[in-house]
Amino acid sequence: xxxxxxxxxxxxxxxxxxxxxxxxxxxxxxxxxxxxxxxxxxxxxxxxxxxxxxxxxxxxxxxxxxxxxxxxxxxxxxxxxxxxxxxxxxxxxxxxxxxxxxxxxxxxxxxxxxxxxxxxxxxxxxxxxxxxxxxxxxxxxxxxxxxxxxxxxxxxxxxxxxxxxxxxxxxxxxxxxxxxxxxxxxxxxxxxxxxxxxxxxxxxxxxxxxxxxxxxxxxxxxxxxxxxxxxxxxxxxxxxxxxxxxxxxxxxxxxxxxxxxxxxxxxxxxxxxxxxxxxxxxxxxxxxxxxxxxxxxxxxxxxxxxxxx
Amino acid sequence: xxxxxxxxxxxxxxxxxxxxxxxxxxxxxxxxxxxxxxxxxxxxxxxxxxxxxxxxxxxxxxxxxxxxxxxxxxxxxxxxxxxxxxxxxxxxxxxxxxxxxxxxxxxxxxxxxxxxxxxxxxxxxxxxxxxxxxxxxxxxxxxxxxxxxxxxxxxxxxxxxxxxxxxxxxxxxxxxxxxxxxxxxxxxxxxxxxxxxxxxxxxxxxxxxxxxxxxxxxxxxxxxxxxxxxxxxxxxxxxxxxxxxxxxxxxxxxxxxxxxxxxxxxxxxxxxxxxxxxxxxxxxxxxxxxxxxxxxxxxxxxxxxxxxxxxxxxxxxxxxxxxxxxxxxxxxxxxxxxxxxxxxxxxxxxxxxxxxxxxxxx
Numbered sequence: 001x002x003x004x005x006x007x008x009x010x011x012x013x014x015x016x017x018x019x020x021x022x023x024x025x026x027x028x029x030x031x032x033x034x035x036x037x038x039x040x041x042x043x044x045x046x047x048x049x050x051x052x053x054x055x056x057x058x059x060x061x062x063x064x065x066x067x068x069x070x071x072x073x074x075x076x077x078x079x080x081x082x083x084x085x086x087x088x089x090x091x092x093x094x095x096x097x098x099x100x101x102x103x104x105x106x107x108x109x110x111x112x113x114x115x116x117x118x119x120x121x122x123x124x125x126x127x128x129x130x131x132x133x134x135x136x137x138x139x140x141x142x143x144x145x146x147x148x149x150x151x152x153x154x155x156x157x158x159x160x161x162x163x164x165x166x167x168x169x170x171x172x173x174x175x176x177x178x179x180x181x182x183x184x185x186x187x188x189x190x191x192x193x194x195x196x197x198x199x200x201x202x203x204x205x206x207x208x209x210x211x212x213x214x215x216x217x218x219x220x221x222x223x224x225x226x227x228x229x230x231x232x233x234x235x236x237x238x239x240x241x242x243x244x245x246x247x248x249x250x251x252x253x254x255x256x257x258x259x260x261x262x263x264x265x266x267x268x269x270x271x272x273x274x275x276x277x278x279x280x281x282x283x284x285x286x287x288x289x290x291x292x293x294x295x296x297x298x299x300x301x302x303x304x305x306x307x308x309x
Numbered sequence: 310x311x312x313x314x315x316x317x318x319x320x321x322x323x324x325x326x327x328x329x330x331x332x333x334x335x336x337x338x339x340x341x342x343x344x345x346x347x348x349x350x351x352x353x354x355x356x357x358x359x360x361x362x363x364x365x366x367x368x369x370x371x372x373x374x375x376x377x378x379x380x381x382x383x384x385x386x387x388x389x390x391x392x393x394x395x396x397x398x399x400x401x402x403x404x405x406x407x408x409x410x411x412x413x414x415x416x417x418x419x420x421x422x423x424x425x426x427x428x429x430x431x432x433x434x435x436x437x438x439x440x441x442x443x444x445x446x447x448x449x450x451x452x453x454x455x456x457x458x459x460x461x462x463x464x465x466x467x468x469x470x471x472x473x474x475x476x477x478x479x480x481x482x483x484x485x486x487x488x489x490x491x492x493x494x495x496x497x498x499x500x501x502x503x504x505x506x507x508x509x510x511x512x513x514x515x516x517x518x519x520x521x522x523x524x525x526x527x528x529x530x531x532x533x534x535x536x537x538x539x540x541x542x543x544x545x546x547x548x549x550x551x552x553x554x555x556x557x558x559x560x561x562x563x564x565x566x567x568x569x570x571x572x573x574x575x576x577x578x579x580x581x582x583x584x585x586x587x588x589x590x591x592x593x594x595x596x597x598x599x600x601x602x603x604x605x606x607x608x609x610x611x612x613x614x615x616x617x618x619x620x621x622x623x624x625x626x627x628x629x630x631x632x633x634x635x636x637x638x639x640x641x642x643x644x645x646x647x648x649x650x651x652x653x654x655x656x657x658x659x660x661x662x663x664x665x666x667x668x669x670x671x
Contacts, residue, residue: 005521005522009521012514012517012521015514106352109352110352112352113352113353113354115557116538116558206509206510210510210513210514211509211513211535211538211539212538213509213534213558215353215509215533216353216507217507218509219510220509220511251511251514252514255514255515255518255519256518256522258501258518258670259468259501259515259519259524261499265670269502269503269504269670270504273504
């Protein structure tokens, strides 16, 4: 492998990992607040179509990202209303949200599939990224730096701030948090909305970062990988970062190995396709062997908050 | 009229509630009702779009002889499609096109219950008295693309993004390489199967992976323009549109495109039902019949290359040229088809080997 090829692979891996990382960072905060939202895939699709239509109509990439976030929030609030205000089952509601998002995005995207747009260009001027090494560091669009910044911000928020402590308290013991005067439902609404915004932006990565078009179901299951990734990372932001890049690496290396021959190309496609999930299972087994195992899952995860009980 | 599954189910329920309205109720001279069952929506700019365009072409050509075609979208390849087929038949459709491979078993089953309704199954292989099958010789278009690739590629290396290694895809790859190697005997191609028909981000990454490793021509047998967009962005020699003209996505990179044109075959079938001489058959038309068409050539292609591509196209139209005429070696170099022998349709439809010049995938 030449250095140029390695750099090219890194650039592709970063692109493939970014939407998963953004969506998973949002879902991590949602789950830390004790809510399991399985609607990530659906919110991503709504974000993707919102971003695409905005971009197609205005040509403004940053407005597209903003409206994708807003669309993600709006979709997540449907989930929030049903599960938080009406105490509906979170698993079923989340699955329904994915089905809704898939159908709604297809409906909203009618007539947009044959329309080309342009990718969001690199954040830094091209002069900085001429040398290959600098390209690895400074050659990406703003979405990539956003994803990394959000990992740090979420870690800092959860670990170092009072608000983060309250959010974790709500996720670990909702009744206690309620009894000392915190609004459990309010905190959870905020977390769900944040998760929606992040899923919307993750969806925006598809037309803006990966392939400048709209296609129905274009997220192709990456929302589910994001949900799995949160468990994989045992709810820790920096493990999430490592996991997202590991998944991105596996997904990308499959294609480079097949295209380039070499020792890795003997692995059959089916095994490559299964690898991210096999890695998830392997990591889950490794984590559960350890003592602190499942204790890291928020104690109230997926439980509706019913203070009267 | 484009209606969704729910509407057709209601229509079917209404028809079922009036069992006396049998086929006799449709008097002579009433327009023929034709139904189409699609696996996706016509918005895909590819496969389903092509069939919807074909339905429109049929209506435009036959005018008052046919009713506005009924198109049922998003019908999965499973038991649900049986219900859709039955309800189309019960609501007076006398000719029904099922346009995805996986509908086959259900078409045969429902057709037994409606002997006076004619069914046609795209890309299928099972027939009965009232079930016909039809397909298109897409590989003829691939030979035209391969000819262009052989002339224009500087590295002599092409990438080919495939969905699954099924005969239809393998046939296209082989046709492409055979044509390219007639121009450049050192031409080689690496197929990458991505195990999906619709994951544009994965297609784009596959294209990046191939371009980063030295290919300068890209072809794909998936449903979207993602690979062409990467080709445009990276400025390689180019690629080819599949199913429809994709030049809007890649004005520089799309060298030409293979366009599905199902219209004529739909007109022919509907006319046969109206005339009362429809018969079950297996139709596999191609360039000659106009079912497969070659889109406009990119302006950047030199005139002599366009002429060579046109020669291959016209040779296939007048029957003087067949890409699958030997000598053909397989990828190990062993002779597979002797000189002067042409592969039969049955051999093509079960093709599971690669010709010389293909680096076979694992």
